[in-house]
Amino acid sequence: MKQTYTGPHAAPGDGTARVKKLINDPSTVTTESLEGFAAAHADLVEVHFDPTYVNRAGGAVSGKVGIVSGGGSGHEPLHGGFVGVGMLDGAVPGAMFTSPTPDQIAPALQAADGGAGVLAIVKNYTGDVLNFETAAELADAEGVTVRTVIVNDDVAVQDSLYTAGRRGVAGTVAVEKIAGAAAERGDDLDAVTALAEKVIANVRSMGVALTACTVPHAGKPSFDLPDDEIEIGIGIHGEPGRRRIPLASADEITEMLLTPVADDLGLAGGERVLLFVNGMGGTPASELYVVYRQARALLEARGVQVTRSLVGNYVTSLEMQGASVTVLRLDDELTALWDAPVHTTALRW
Amino acid sequence: MKQTYTGPHAAPGDGTARVKKLINDPSTVTTESLEGFAAAHADLVEVHFDPTYVNRAGGAVSGKVGIVSGGGSGHEPLHGGFVGVGMLDGAVPGAMFTSPTPDQIAPALQAADGGAGVLAIVKNYTGDVLNFETAAELADAEGVTVRTVIVNDDVAVQDSLYTAGRRGVAGTVAVEKIAGAAAERGDDLDAVTALAEKVIANVRSMGVALTACTVPHAGKPSFDLPDDEIEIGIGIHGEPGRRRIPLASADEITEMLLTPVADDLGLAGGERVLLFVNGMGGTPASELYVVYRQARALLEARGVQVTRSLVGNYVTSLEMQGASVTVLRLDDELTALWDAPVHTTALRW
Numbered sequence: 001m002k003q004t005y006t007g008p009h010a011a012p013g014d015g016t017a018r019v020k021k022l023i024n025d026p027s028t029v030t031t032e033s034l035e036g037f038a039a040a041h042a043d044l045v046e047v048h049f050d051p052t053y054v055n056r057a058g059g060a061v062s063g064k065v066g067i068v069s070g071g072g073s074g075h076e077p078l079h080g081g082f083v084g085v086g087m088l089d090g091a092v093p094g095a096m097f098t099s100p101t102p103d104q105i106a107p108a109l110q111a112a113d114g115g116a117g118v119l120a121i122v123k124n125y126t127g128d129v130l131n132f133e134t135a136a137e138l139a140d141a142e143g144v145t146v147r148t149v150i151v152n153d154d155v156a157v158q159d160s161l162y163t164a165g166r167r168g169v170a171g172t173v174a175v176e177k178i179a180g181a182a183a184e185r186g187d188d189l190d191a192v193t194a195l196a197e198k199v200i201a202n203v204r205s206m207g208v209a210l211t212a213c214t215v216p217h218a219g220k221p222s223f224d225l226p227d228d229e230i231e232i233g234i235g236i237h238g239e240p241g242r243r244r245i246p247l248a249s250a251d252e253i254t255e256m257l258l259t260p261v262a263d264d265l266g267l268a269g270g271e272r273v274l275l276f277v278n279g280m281g282g283t284p285a286s287e288l289y290v291v292y293r294q295a296r297a298l299l300e301a302r303g304v305q306v307t308r309s310l311v312g313n314y315v316t317s318l319e320m321q322g323a324s325v326t327v328l329r330l331d332d333e334l335t336a337l338w339d340a341p342v343h344t345t346a347l348r349w
Numbered sequence: 350m351k352q353t354y355t356g357p358h359a360a361p362g363d364g365t366a367r368v369k370k371l372i373n374d375p376s377t378v379t380t381e382s383l384e385g386f387a388a389a390h391a392d393l394v395e396v397h398f399d400p401t402y403v404n405r406a407g408g409a410v411s412g413k414v415g416i417v418s419g420g421g422s423g424h425e426p427l428h429g430g431f432v433g434v435g436m437l438d439g440a441v442p443g444a445m446f447t448s449p450t451p452d453q454i455a456p457a458l459q460a461a462d463g464g465a466g467v468l469a470i471v472k473n474y475t476g477d478v479l480n481f482e483t484a485a486e487l488a489d490a491e492g493v494t495v496r497t498v499i500v501n502d503d504v505a506v507q508d509s510l511y512t513a514g515r516r517g518v519a520g521t522v523a524v525e526k527i528a529g530a531a532a533e534r535g536d537d538l539d540a541v542t543a544l545a546e547k548v549i550a551n552v553r554s555m556g557v558a559l560t561a562c563t564v565p566h567a568g569k570p571s572f573d574l575p576d577d578e579i580e581i582g583i584g585i586h587g588e589p590g591r592r593r594i595p596l597a598s599a600d601e602i603t604e605m606l607l608t609p610v611a612d613d614l615g616l617a618g619g620e621r622v623l624l625f626v627n628g629m630g631g632t633p634a635s636e637l638y639v640v641y642r643q644a645r646a647l648l649e650a651r652g653v654q655v656t657r658s659l660v661g662n663y664v665t666s667l668e669m670q671g672a673s674v675t676v677l678r679l680d681d682e683l684t685a686l687w688d689a690p691v692h693t694t695a696l697r698w
Contacts, residue, residue, distance in 0.1 A: 020577075040638065211369070228369075249372070250371045285662075287370055289385030290371055290382050293384050306388075309388075321668060
């Protein structure tokens, strides 16, 4: 007997499915989540509503270049979790998997300006790029100098469901960390922008999905993935990747992710890298370390030295099971900026 | 047509199901994961194999009380993620959801002894308690003074599948943090033990599962939970809780977790607490903050002040979807120890 559901957990359709999530209503989850985030971390962040954006507690730092990023919600801790000392001054969360609007982004850019201009770090999705562009014009009209960099680290596909060119994925964390450190030490807008571009030129990523995820208001998985298949090269919104293959071993999957990343970077023996294994949200930490182990072994087999590491859920796709592998080519300058103190809810040292 | 699977991902049974995880083989996942963990965090930890335990990098600190915890794997970052300065000196991971053995625990206790004795922090599961007891006797025979505290913060049930009395769950993080801080500042074994007992007396938790999880070598979900039901009072190994109910709103569920916790603690208006919303592994951060928001509102409605907060995946059940709410009654002493510097892979400030 089929049961019919009504109310906030009822999935769109014939009423026989429910969205099994810790939510009150799909239409309020982003706002309620941000209210909780603001209350839990009042020492680090302020959340503004209507329009919605996240600010470093205490507001813009006079004389410091401001750093702002943003994008659809559902990728937490990206970006709000990276607001704080040594990283972002502002983050602009859109609706789930949806670009933030110019009227959210523009006030966030203004709020982050301490008089030295603002760098906007934008992941390469058409909506994000357009809306940040419009917002930068609005902010400029208010006297804020805005530079924009576009992160496009995903080597999986050229052009995609929401993108012309490569998508921006987990490599964004490295761009935000290093640009944030440069701004914190007092670099000017040109220098901070050049460093962000340097990271973008030297960071590549690729991911895999074992399961799909469900956007609350969609009420059904973002794509269909059979029980015995995985998607190599998945996007962080479940966009198609390179290919579907039968479930393989962790070592085989890791090789399929690491090799295109290392090849695209043109890594040579003797080079140093940051190796970042990112969880998509629903994969246990133990599995992420199994992937890290093999990715590191493959890099070492190429003569590449892994001198910095990051493992965990940093750029997620709600509860998707899967992972991505990101490699950033390091030199002394990028290493020092990566190591510089950071104090945010998601990254802290 | 049913397909038959063989190899490492084949689930036990008739060969028609696969375990969809980033693993190479169920029998090697714990070891491979620890190898990755050791390689990623060599600045903080050393992992010993055969027998397996995790050590603070550099070994025991002379004159400092050692702090050791342990338990089944599958709850990462617990416990290895809490090894480092200001928290644990050692962690002993058993097989997935399985108690570590005395021959693992005893060398970990010895390795953590800097001459001032060792406190063992044990979650209340029968196997863990017995094996730590035997290990303490073995270590004692080698001249190591061991004290043991039993964490039993889960108010959901008295006695359970693997436990006499209450289970130990997410409150363990607070016990480890505060005992670790006391040891780091130079408290002796009696004082550190008394502080751990004080935390245990003042911390309570309760959890909910929306989905089950799959232990790799079991190859099937640890329990069955229909699509439209949730389990209130779930244990971290999927042990039964208080009751199954139809899916409810996040606010309703949060009330079902927070109220027994606050009532059991006997919280009165004007008291201060740490509010800790823990993810079970597969729940997005956005949902954890929705739970935090309501738990905080309910505490404030009782006149209780939330003066410290923690939100994230700290004591997980593999990829289980769900969350737990932990409340720790604070005073100036516990607040100062909670705030003391900590430098581990999972907790750092």
